[in-house]
Amino acid sequence: MPDHYDIIIIGTGAAGGTMARALAPTGKRILMLEKGGFVPREKDNFDPDVNWVEKRYTPDVTWYHKSKPFRPSHPHYYVGGNTKFYGAALFRLREKDFEEYEQYDGISPAWPISYSDLEPYYALAEKWYYVHAQDGADPTDPPRSSPYPYGPLPHEPRIQRLSDDLARRGLHPFPLPMGMRMSHDREEEAKSSLDLWPQFDGYPDPYEIKADSHILGVRPALQYENVTLKINSPVERLEMDASGRRVDKVIVKTSAGETVKYSANLVVVAAGALGSALLFLRSQHPKHPIGLAYSTELV
Template sequence: MGGGTLAYALRDSGVRVLIVEQGDFLPVERENWSFDAVHTEGRYKNSAPWYDTVAGKEFVPGNYHYVGGSTKLYGATLPRFRESDFGAVHHVDGVSPAWPIGYADLEPHYTEAENMFWVHGNKGEDPTDPWRSADYPFPGIPHEGAMARLVESARRQGLHPFAAPQSVDWRPGGGCVLCETCDSFACMVDAKGDADVAAVRPALRATSRNVELLTNAEVLRLDTDESGRRVTAARIRHAGGREIEVRAERFVVACGAANTAALLLRSTSGSHPGGLANSSDQVGRNYMAHVTTFFLAVDPRHKNEAVYQKTIGINDWYSAGPSTPFPLGNVQGLGKLHGQQAKQGKPWVPMSILDEVTKYTLDMFIQTEDLPLSENRIGLDRAGNVTVTRRETNLASHHELIRRMKKVVRKAGFPVVLTRSLGVEATSHQCGTARMGIDSASSVVDADLKAHDVDNLWIADSSPFPSSAAVNPAITVAALALRLGHSGALTT
């Protein structure tokens, strides 16, 4: 999201841009929309395993190496961070720190990103929505099936459910048919606003042809000059194992929070013994990924006829207030679950039963802000593989949010609730591993995303986030990248 959107911002800017991508274009094939291929066989999971140092075991994260990165498989819900998320926020387990920039610094770039990614939403429905200089480019997607019933009941209960902002090509004449294979699937007809379709490919079509793409090219390390102040080259393992070197005037790292930290930590040298741009010892630290739960409300009397189910958002307990001493988080619709996904949480239950049960479930995703702890970190083992150390924060608030949502869905006619918390293996909202800040002793990049320690190195993904907020991260990644791209830092 960050790298592709930055390339988009730099199209026809007069500088030559090379995107170096570890993966390839995700193939267009029947399996794109197969629940068995995607969820049972994990056909598109192509990350190397990470080692969870707390549980003492390996797992393969949902971290995707394709043109478009993780957005190829993402759920396309693109909410802006709330204005309050850029200030210090008091949580049950501590304070979420302020950013060195405010919402107003990003607002024009959020607006541009919403246009790029065809965001559909309804202004004024969500009371926590921040101010905006322009309406959503397209109206919100209507609620279907059981979701519509829940929305009506939630309103009667005094809540403010809203149309969650969706990045799909449901414009007049657009290719999106609101199918059930959007969240966690690749879109076979390019009707999801992922970073491949909406950013990289338009960048490659720039009139001046100033953007180029090198695929199947994993950056292994960045080299610097003797002073350590300038990156001189990226060393790359190209398709087939050949090592090549790319030299440039300026370098931007946008490998996703975990892999950006891993790349910097691998790039040690005499001037950067603890890893590139790491004099603060903050690279890899403050890893955050939201505290998340799949929340399934069941009405055993009625099947859920919803096909595109990602439309609901509830932010009534997002901030502290009279009924909530601490912020609890965000509730939103999840792509319609089938037996194959439920099997991952309940492997002992026969598939025929899971298939039947999921016809009745209304599937939601509950997320609470995770705090940046110094000891929650991405690291490397001796062989250079990624390790993750994470203890979740704000669990009491998360459980309280689940308890409140249980009351809401029961009143709405869904007496049974099934939940599954995802823990450390939920890596999709990863951020924070190269935090942004004014003080070079406690942060990796400055407020303009430039590394404090290096004169020609920037970071443009989710790693500079000082805090995780409690809404999905991708449009904030895009807005930061657009701000950098338009700042002149990379073009003058």
């Protein structure tokens, strides 16, 4: 018999980690399955050679561009997913993004929900992720039910000069909404924290000030005893029941080659844009010989 949970969340990145935090207080038995482990916290986190030449934090995988093999720089299989490395500029989508509109490759269909449906969740997520921004400064900002939870981070001197010059020309420069785990918005304190970082976007942060989903999603979720995290647990495939409408089993193939089976009343696939698509492609469907991906019409 597979180990049974109320909810299984596959992936602990921006989506899965945040989802775990939101669901933890429900008391449901929740299992997070994460392909990778924890990013090591070390001085080398900020070393460009380590990150970009040695690629210490990037899996040794081969991808192909028009049949040409290459080793990608940006898949990060860790607790926290790509948010361990991201730039933490946390914009909301715009109202238009939810509507049907024309893209380079064709029509992007309308979402089944609108910006206003998500607005309260953005407001909550901005609190959880310590978003620092300046109210009213971005002329493209969509409507908000509450101000940003924290004031903007100070510009570095060179950027401040640039911003002032642009404003003098009648443009509207604004500080990016940044997720920084600082409980204040006082300029001097913020500055001294910012001085800690020789690098930022693209690098892990050993000080854990960057607002990522490991620190602000997974870790708070694990405060609840109904929540379990299993690392180094890549989901190989989902198995459907005979009706083809329910996930019957979640199959994990560990790096030791062991196969472990889980089941749940609800399975959340949050393995990233590519990871989720690949998982669907590997998963069979009883009524569609080419698999779950095609039967869901999502891939």
